Amino acid sequence: xxxxxxxxxxxxxxxxxxxxxxxxxxxxxxxxxxxxxxxxxxxxxxxxxxxxxxxxxxxxxxxxxxxxxxxxxxxxxxxxxxxxxxxxxxxxxxxxxxxxxxxxxxxxxxxxxxxxxxxxxxxxxxxxxxxxxxxxxxxxxxxxxxxxxxxxxxxxxxxxxxxxxxxxxxxxxxxxxxxxxxxxxxxxxxxxxxxxxxxxxxxxxxxxxxxxxxxxxxxxxxxxxxxxxxxxxxxxxxxxxxxxxxxxxxxxxxxxxxxxxxxxxxxxxxxxxxxxxxxxxxxxxxxxxxxxxxxxxxxxxxxxxxxxxxxxxxxxxxxxxxxxxxxxxxxxxxxxxxxxxxxxxxxxxxxxxxxxxxxxxxxxxxxxxxxxxxxxxxxxxxxxxxxxxxxxxxxxxxxxxxxxxxxxxxxxxxxxxxxxxxxxxxxxxxxxxxxxxxxxxxxxxxxxxxxxxxxxxxxxxxxxxxxxxxxxxxxxxxxxxxxxxxxxxxxxxxxxxxxxxxxxxxxxxxxxxxxxxxxxxxxxxxxxxxxxxxxxxxxxxxxxxxxxxxxxxxxxxxxxxxxxxxxxxxxxxxxxxxxxxxxxxxxxxxxxxxxxxxxxxxxxxxxxxxxxxxxxxxxxxxxxxxxxxxxxxxxxxxxxxxxx
Numbered sequence: 001x002x003x004x005x006x007x008x009x010x011x012x013x014x015x016x017x018x019x020x021x022x023x024x025x026x027x028x029x030x031x032x033x034x035x036x037x038x039x040x041x042x043x044x045x046x047x048x049x050x051x052x053x054x055x056x057x058x059x060x061x062x063x064x065x066x067x068x069x070x071x072x073x074x075x076x077x078x079x080x081x082x083x084x085x086x087x088x089x090x091x092x093x094x095x096x097x098x099x100x101x102x103x104x105x106x107x108x109x110x111x112x113x114x115x116x117x118x119x120x121x122x123x124x125x126x127x128x129x130x131x132x133x134x135x136x137x138x139x140x141x142x143x144x145x146x147x148x149x150x151x152x153x154x155x156x157x158x159x160x161x162x163x164x165x166x167x168x169x170x171x172x173x174x175x176x177x178x179x180x181x182x183x184x185x186x187x188x189x190x191x192x193x194x195x196x197x198x199x200x201x202x203x204x205x206x207x208x209x210x211x212x213x214x215x216x217x218x219x220x221x222x223x224x225x226x227x228x229x230x231x232x233x234x235x236x237x238x239x240x241x242x243x244x245x246x247x248x249x250x251x252x253x254x255x256x257x258x259x260x261x262x263x264x265x266x267x268x269x270x271x272x273x274x275x276x277x278x279x280x281x282x283x284x285x286x287x288x289x290x291x292x293x294x295x296x297x298x299x300x301x302x303x304x305x306x307x308x309x310x311x312x313x314x315x316x317x318x319x320x321x322x323x324x325x326x327x328x329x330x331x332x333x334x335x336x337x338x339x340x341x342x343x344x345x346x347x348x349x350x351x352x353x354x355x356x357x358x359x360x361x362x363x364x365x366x367x368x369x370x371x372x373x374x375x376x377x378x379x380x381x382x383x384x385x386x387x388x389x390x391x392x393x394x395x396x397x398x399x400x401x402x403x404x405x406x407x408x409x410x411x412x413x414x415x416x417x418x419x420x421x422x423x424x425x426x427x428x429x430x431x432x433x434x435x436x437x438x439x440x441x442x443x444x445x446x447x448x449x450x451x452x453x454x455x456x457x458x459x460x461x462x463x464x465x466x467x468x469x470x471x472x473x474x475x476x477x478x479x480x481x482x483x484x485x486x487x488x489x490x491x492x493x494x495x496x497x498x499x500x501x502x503x504x505x506x507x508x509x510x511x512x513x514x515x516x517x518x519x520x521x522x523x524x525x526x527x528x529x530x531x532x533x534x535x536x537x538x539x540x541x542x543x544x545x546x547x548x549x550x551x552x553x554x555x556x557x558x559x560x561x562x563x564x565x566x567x568x569x570x571x572x573x574x575x576x577x578x579x580x581x582x583x584x585x586x587x588x589x590x591x592x593x594x595x596x597x598x599x600x601x602x603x604x605x606x607x608x609x610x611x612x613x614x615x616x617x618x619x620x621x622x623x624x625x626x627x628x629x630x631x632x633x634x635x636x637x638x639x640x641x642x643x644x
Contacts, residue, residue: 025154025156026153035066036068039080040085045225046116051068053124054066057147061148062151062152063151064151076108078108081119089105090103092161098114098117098163098164102160104155104157104159109155120192120228126155130148131150132147133481134461135461135482135485137453163468165468165470168406169195169464173187175450175453177201177202184218188223190457191464194460194461198232199231200303201234202233212298221298235304237305241285242265242274242284247284254281255313256273271311276318286337300346301345302338322361322362324361328349328356328363332363334347347368351371353373353374357394360401365401369402370402373407375408376410377410378391379512381427383429384430385437409431412460414449414625418561423458431443432467433470436470445460451610451620454614454616479503484496488544490547491540491547498534514564516630517564517568531562534554557609560605563602564602574588577591599631603623607619
């Protein structure tokens with residue numbers, strides 16, 4: 001009886017094991033495979049790129065090579081558009097945008113996209129199921145993508161569908177901000193892997209044609225086409241479309257009036273925008289935009305902004321209206337013209353920013369005009385969904401005017417946010433909730449300047465993923481996944497705690513203050529406590545060069561925060577002493593000398609980090625924007641006042 005029971009148990013175990021194996025699709029075994037890839041005959045450039053991506057990463061993980069086959073035989077991964085494949089057993093499509101459906105069976109896998117991008121996203125989903133992660137652009141050769149080695153790749157049988165809740169997911173790519181960086185392709189590749197479907201480009205007006213030529217010659221347009229990415233831009237570009245050199249001598253009346261005379265369109269501070277109450281100036285501007293749209297069909301969105309920080313024309317006619325009404329009137333006429341010149345191109349304006357901060361009072365957006373709402377300088381302890389969010393009423397008013405409305409989030413603008421990139425958990429969650437519940441059609445995430453791409457990658461990554469998978473793949477669970485996979489199993493749990501603590505709403509202000517050099521004593525104690533956690537993580541990864549290097553990147557950013565700490569207080573004390581005209585000038589000169597030594601130390605530390613860790617800090621930016629602007633220049637001004 002005992003033997004019978006034993007044999008029965010063994011038989012049941014064998015049966016269960018076989019059933020378990022049957023419930024898996026074994027793609028590779030011991031680094032070999034019999035699986036192949038099949039594409040529909042109508043497959044386009046994006047679907048073919050998706051097949052290449054699947055082949056590449058399967059090989060990198062297992063060593064096995066998947067070949068392309070012309071037949072849909074057993075042990076085949078079939079890729080293509082749902083409408084072309086006509087395969088039974090697929091799950092129903094999920095309502096939304098850029099969707100895909102995946103079917104995994106023991107002898108076949110199907111990835112069916114609602115459009116070409118959907119096919120590519122489905123491939124990346126499948127690769128993520130196998131362990132791949134794309135946390136940072138593949139720019140730093142010492143910090144590769146997370147691609148686990150596994151000779152035995154398999155997936156449980158099942159089926160699922162996904163699609164984006166928000167239609168437009170645009171990455172304002174730092175590698176294309178004001179210049180064309182050689183690493184731009186790596187950044188746009190990373191954007192596609194994180195479910196963005198568009199790239200935004202910010203130009204230098206006088207170099208627009210030059211930079212677009214570079215983008216073509218360096219393969220950026222080709223790389224975008226392979227991934228189905230659309231182009232948004234060129235941003236603050238008005239002087240390109242009504243150029244001073246071309247028009248000022250013949251038509252000075254077209255240009256902005258200030259200080260009693262007509263001014264060049266940009267180029268001299270204070271920068272002045274052209275005269276938008278002049279119908280001939282408007283017409284020439286629009287004509288030039290139409291020529292541009294025909295010359296550069298790569299643009300899906302035309303995002304044209306006035307001079308950043310430029311003042312509006314102060315002529316008598318312009319003063320009869322408001323800057324908002326004049327600008328909306330111009331955009332309406334431009335959108336009308338594009339309807340016939342380039343009907344597939346979207347024209348957008350940027351409310352909530354600059355001359356469009358206040359809603360219009362007389363001229364309202366037409367149905368053909370879109371918008372990208374931009375609140376520059378928001379503190380990310382607030383989300384758009386918070387009832388106390390400072391710009392909530394303004395945003396809601398502007399939202400009501402447009403059918404197509406995108407929100408620009410400055411998750412990686414290092415001029416105003418902490419350059420160490422703490423995870424903006426509350427903002428990411430509340431912002432996306434607001435966008436979904438209020439019918440916002442687009443999410444644009446800005447990253448600037450270039451040298452801080454690594455520090456900000458988690459926030460920018462979630463800016464693409466979360467609007468796609470909302471409400472799943474939320475920032476907190478993704479953060480834990482990131483810590484485990486990126487920093488390794490030994491340091492992962494500790495790093496998850498560290499990141500959750502730095503991203504907690506009650507702690508964000510500490511990193512904001514330290515980034516400005518305005519930390520108080522309690523902040524500095526807290527920063528040093530966080531630094532202790534990183535020391536422990538370094539110990540845990542001491543025998544693992546890759547994970548140790550990744551911890552060192554985060555550590556170097558924290559060290560810079562600690563160096564900045566409350567250092568601005570020294571500058572503020574000096575400014576106050578000079579303002580109060582203290583009698584002991586020698587003591588103040590000594591303070592100035594000590595402060596200059598401190599500034600030199602800050603610069604040296606920034607340069608050290610810039611050399612050691614790619615993407616954490618751009619030393620030149622930190623020197624120019626933070627240190628020279630808020631330390632050196634005030635010191636020089638104080639010293640001059642003291643001498644005078």
